[in-house]
Amino acid sequence: MKNEQNDGIAIVLANRYYLYGLLQHIFGNEPSPPLLEVVTSDHTRQSLQLWLNEEECELSDYLSLLSEVRVGLANDRDKLLEELNSEYTYLFIGPNALPAPPWESVYLNEERTIFQESTLRVRRAYLEYQFLPSNYPHEADDHLAMELDFMVHLSKLAQGLFEDQNYKAVKTILINQKKFLDEHLLVWIKSFTKEIQNSKTHFFYPQMATLTEKILFKDNDTLQEILGVM
Template sequence: MRLTKRKGKGSAMSENEGTARSVDASEAAELRDEMRARANMYAFFSKVFLREFDDEELARLGSSDAVPPLNERMADGSRRLARAVQVGGIDYRTRLAVEYARIFLSAGISEGTAAVPFESVYTSEDHLVMQDARDDVVALYRRHGLDVEPRLHTPEDHLGFEMEFLSTLAARSAEALSAGDDAAFAELARVQLGFLEGHVLNWIGDLAEDVEECAKDDFYPALMQIVIGYAELDVQNLRCLLE
């Protein structure tokens, strides 16, 4: 975990927040499984942007069904990802490590486009890190009892941390359902919907365009397609839950 629980802090919840509706046992069990699946998916997305893949993970991603094709964008990204891995060759992991550093860390790039995965860079007027978006997500993380590990020395609005935050809240949503706390579940859904709309989908389309321009391989552009497709679908589903 790169997002850690703050000492003495838990998730924030007001008694009057959320728009709860009661669910029966079978619906709660189905929703709980869905929330756990969401937590796993966002945890995977977090890893995409925070570290390189090992050989075992790459082998799994080479399967055409490694990522569920839940919508057209995800299906296209999944096919593109599988093809990239299948034709990558025996030294593919090494080449992807170079690709990761060049795309996301701007290694070896002296001019031109860079795909820097920080929300502030894409939402601030001067395209700088550590701007309002970073301050906003720090406040939101802390409201839910979380902090980014200081030893990482990385701004908190990194897309990997934002994905991990969503994973954490999805896991808490499953816990709320297990406890029969419909109000807590509804409030967590509301927070996740707002975060996706206000801190993820507001900028990752632009990031994806830069990744596409920087990349020499389809691997990371395909993953960006999958992330965007999943986030768009998740927004639709969360809206339905809160109706």
């Protein structure tokens, strides 16, 4: 591949790794000052601007939200953390029924139960890379944060192998990432986003779910483009 093309792909691979890590932390960890510092950082803003088309994705809305969170951190950190923790608990922990369960299997069977055949398919995808999710075994394998964590893992592998100029191995990983998107994340992320938007809370996580959906679909298109030139 040409050097200019290599440089472009390297930037994309690095940005994919960063964004997947960001999303994994947002949905896999309760709000904390260190997490919010990363979420509202200039690096995050730049990554989103690089990844998303402002006109198509209403990028300014997300950047405004990040600015609002940053101001909240500066003005009254305790109040902001209390609000975000309350929202996170309501949406993802309970004790009441979750308005938008963060497990793939819930959206693929009429009983809306977890630990279904789809869960096992996710686990088999993990095992191909000897991947053990950070929250295992406290959550089912198909929790959104775990599936994002898997994409983080593969994105890091792809980035390292690309730096080593092992393009054949990179291509295999990217093919498998696209397959995981097509067969798992993209199958249910729209339903999850719709349900979280219908919840009674609308401050942070519903918008992050919408942002995640847009990033995932953009990544699917990006992978198709990269694979087309490798």
